[in-house]
Amino acid sequence: MADMQDYKSSLSDVTSRKFETFSYLPEMTTEQTRKQVEYIVSKGWNPAVEHTEPENATSSYWYMWKLPMFGETDVDVILGEAEACHKAHPNNHVRLVGYDNYAQSKGAEMVVYRGKPV
Template sequence: MSIQTDDYRTKSTLETFGFLPEFTADEIYDQIVYIINQGWNCSIEHEDPANTSAHYWGMWKLPMFGERDPNAVLAEIDQCRSAYPNHVIRLIGYDNYTQCQGHNFVVYRPRGM
């Protein structure tokens, strides 16, 4: 069995769950609930697909400090997607205690990526 390197290089895997199929809306909701239940703060970032590996991603507004409603986080993701329909969008859970990212994953990829 040999690895097709051309196929491997063209498949873009991003962040924690990059090797899995795209999440359904329910699975994204469950991940948001997980972030909130850990006491972490949600933040949304977006970037043009061509630049996802080149530099830091742009932040959508400020992190949602203290937000406990998963639907509010989903609404912000939808607003970001409306403003940047051709960008990759990821959700991050910031851990205040360790002062680092506790969780992150892509919630939206444009078609063809």
């Protein structure tokens, strides 16, 4: 266990904060992000896009980008909405959520664009 890595994160350093499981891994490539969206679609979960300022990312409230995409199965449409949100709010973090209707909770959640602190 001596090889365990400590992640240096703090409230004062906005860029060091972790938000979900994928935050502890290297940034996903476009293809890896696509695979995650394909997984959300394959599970029948409803995708949604959310965003917030980096300094507010640890709060439980993120802004909803449009309405959740109920029943959307086209991966390109979902990725296009995430990109449109990022273009409209380039300094904000943008995350993709997969809502599980059966469990009535989030089945997946990942930051797909990291904003720059102002």
